[in-house]
Amino acid sequence: MRITALGGLGEVGRNMTVFEHAGRLLIVDCGVLFPEEHQPGIDVILPDFTSLRDRLDDIDAIVLTHGHEDHIGGVPYLLKERADIPIIGSELTLAFITAKLKEFRITPKTIQVAAGERRTAGGFDLEFVAVNHSIPDGLAVAIRTRAGLVLHTGDFKMDQFPLDDRITDLRAFARLGEEGVDLFLTDSTNAEVPGFTMSERDLTPAIDKVFASSPRRIIVSSFASHVHRIQQVLDAAHANGRKVAFVGRSMVRNMGIARDLGYLNIPKGLVVDFRKIQSMPDHKITLICTGSQGEPMAALARMANGDHQIQVGEGDTVLLASSLIPGNENAIYGIINKLIDLGANIVHKGNAKVHVSGHASAGELVYCYNIVRPKNVMPVHGESKHLHANAELARRTGVPAENVVVVSDGVTVDLVKGRARVSGKVPAGLVYVDGQTIGTATEDTLAERRLLGDGGVVTVVALLDPKTNQPAEPLEFLTKGFVHDDHTFDGASVAVSKALKHATPDQVDDIGALEKIIVEAVSSYLRRTYRREPAVMAVVVDA
Numbered sequence: 001m002r003i004t005a006l007g008g009l010g011e012v013g014r015n016m017t018v019f020e021h022a023g024r025l026l027i028v029d030c031g032v033l034f035p036e037e038h039q040p041g042i043d044v045i046l047p048d049f050t051s052l053r054d055r056l057d058d059i060d061a062i063v064l065t066h067g068h069e070d071h072i073g074g075v076p077y078l079l080k081e082r083a084d085i086p087i088i089g090s091e092l093t094l095a096f097i098t099a100k101l102k103e104f105r106i107t108p109k110t111i112q113v114a115a116g117e118r119r120t121a122g123g124f125d126l127e128f129v130a131v132n133h134s135i136p137d138g139l140a141v142a143i144r145t146r147a148g149l150v151l152h153t154g155d156f157k158m159d160q161f162p163l164d165d166r167i168t169d170l171r172a173f174a175r176l177g178e179e180g181v182d183l184f185l186t187d188s189t190n191a192e193v194p195g196f197t198m199s200e201r202d203l204t205p206a207i208d209k210v211f212a213s214s215p216r217r218i219i220v221s222s223f224a225s226h227v228h229r230i231q232q233v234l235d236a237a238h239a240n241g242r243k244v245a246f247v248g249r250s251m252v253r254n255m256g257i258a259r260d261l262g263y264l265n266i267p268k269g270l271v272v273d274f275r276k277i278q279s280m281p282d283h284k285i286t287l288i289c290t291g292s293q294g295e296p297m298a299a300l301a302r303m304a305n306g307d308h309q310i311q312v313g314e315g316d317t318v319l320l321a322s323s324l325i326p327g328n329e330n331a332i333y334g335i336i337n338k339l340i341d342l343g344a345n346i347v348h349k350g351n352a353k354v355h356v357s358g359h360a361s362a363g364e365l366v367y368c369y370n371i372v373r374p375k376n377v378m379p380v381h382g383e384s385k386h387l388h389a390n391a392e393l394a395r396r397t398g399v400p401a402e403n404v405v406v407v408s409d410g411v412t413v414d415l416v417k418g419r420a421r422v423s424g425k426v427p428a429g430l431v432y433v434d435g436q437t438i439g440t441a442t443e444d445t446l447a448e449r450r451l452l453g454d455g456g457v458v459t460v461v462a463l464l465d466p467k468t469n470q471p472a473e474p475l476e477f478l479t480k481g482f483v484h485d486d487h488t489f490d491g492a493s494v495a496v497s498k499a500l501k502h503a504t505p506d507q508v509d510d511i512g513a514l515e516k517i518i519v520e521a522v523s524s525y526l527r528r529t530y531r532r533e534p535a536v537m538a539v540v541v542d543a
C-alpha cells in the first residue's frame, strides 16, 4: 500500500490522504486551508490534485471523517474533475457536504455509514469507528487490504463526558490493535499540549455566567459547524430567559441541518427570526454568528467595522466561543479592540473558560498508542512541530524509531511486509482559489500583490524617438499608493535616458526589451535614492 498526504502535513488545514493498493485509490478527507495575511486576495487554498489528474477513474471513494471545512472544503473542486466519485461519511458529515455541493450545483453520489459499520469500497475493506471531536458524528476509519490494516483517526479527542455522550470508541481501537494495526495515522494538532483536553461540559459554568450577568445583548461568535458549543449557548440562553437568532448564511444553514437531523436540540420558541428579535428588549437577545477567526467578510468583522445591521454598543457582550487558529491572531485582536472601542464587553478564551480544543492532547495520544500498539506510525494533521511532537510520543510508548515516519505533503510512504518506508515524492504545492480561478494565482502573483501593498505602483509612460532612442517628451510617471512630490522623479528620468543610451541594437528593435530597461532604471533609482520598492511598469510608445 502506498500512502500519500496531499495536504495537512506541515500546516493546519487542507487535510487529504491518498491510499493506493493494487492500482486502486481511496481518498480520506479533502479539505481547504485558509489564507494568511501574506496571501492577499486568496479565498481558500486547496491540495494539489496533479498526481490524481490522470488517475481519476482509479478512485474508488472519498471517505470524509467529519464535516469541518479543513476536511471537506476541497471536495467540490475534486468533484469538478470527476463528479461521480462516491463520498462515504456519517449522516451529519454527508448533510454538510451535500449542502455545500449544492452551492456548486453538484449532486454527489453519497454512501452513508455509521460507527461500527463495515463495508467495502472497490478494493478497500473499510470499518468505521466513533470518535469524539468538536463537531458531532466524527469517524475514524480502519482500512483493510492484503497489505495490512491501517487505522486513520481523523480529528479526534477523548472527552469522557461529551455533550452527546458519544465517546471515542477505545474498545474498537483495542480490538483493531489485537488484530494488529500495521500503520496508525494520528491527529497531531495538540501533541505539544501536555495532559488531557478538558471536557466540553466543563465550559457550562463560564458560559452560564456570561448569560446570567450580561445586562444587554449577547453576541456569540463561533464556527458555523460547532454544534456542541452552540448547543451549550442555546441551553444557557434558554435557562436565562433569552431568545436566540442565528445570523449569517452558513450559520443558519448548518444549524438548520443539525436541528433537522436531531444533532441540535432546540427548545420550542427559543430560536426566532433575526428580523423578529430586533424588536425585543436588549436583555432578551442572543445573536449567534460566524467570524470568530477574524474573517473580514463574516458578520463579526462587519459589526466591528460598523458595517452590519447589528450595531454593537455600550453594554453589549461579545462571546468568542472558539479556538484561535494560528495565523489569524492579528485579524481577531483587531476586531476585539474595535468592539471594545464600541463599548462592548468581550469574553474569550483568554479571559474566561469558554473554549476547549477539539483535539487530543499528549496524554490522550499516549493512551491511544498503548491501546492500539501499532507497528508503524505516521503523524498527520499539523505543522512540523506538531508532527514531530506526536512522533516522539509514539516512540516513547515503544514504537521502534525507524517505524515512525514523519513526512511532509507529497512524500509517498510505502507499507510493504508490515514496514512503512518513504518511497518518493509527488507534487503537493499550494493551489490558490482566487475568485473564479483555481490554480491561476501563483507564488509570483502573491509576491506582486505584496509589493503593491507595501510600495504602491509607478507606471512610466515613455514616448521614444526611434532615431535617437531617447524620450521625445518628458517621461510621464503615473502612481497609485506611491507618495511623491514634483521632483521625486527628476533623477529617475536622467537614469532612464542614461540606460537607454546603452541599449544594444537588438534591444532598440524590441519594445519589450526597452520597457524592461526603463523598469530596471526606475526601480533601482527609487531603491537607491529613497529606499522604496514600488511595483514599476513601463509603457513605450514610438514618437
Ligand SMILES: [Zn+2]
Binding pocket: 066, 068, 071, 133, 155, 358
Ligand atoms: Zn476537525
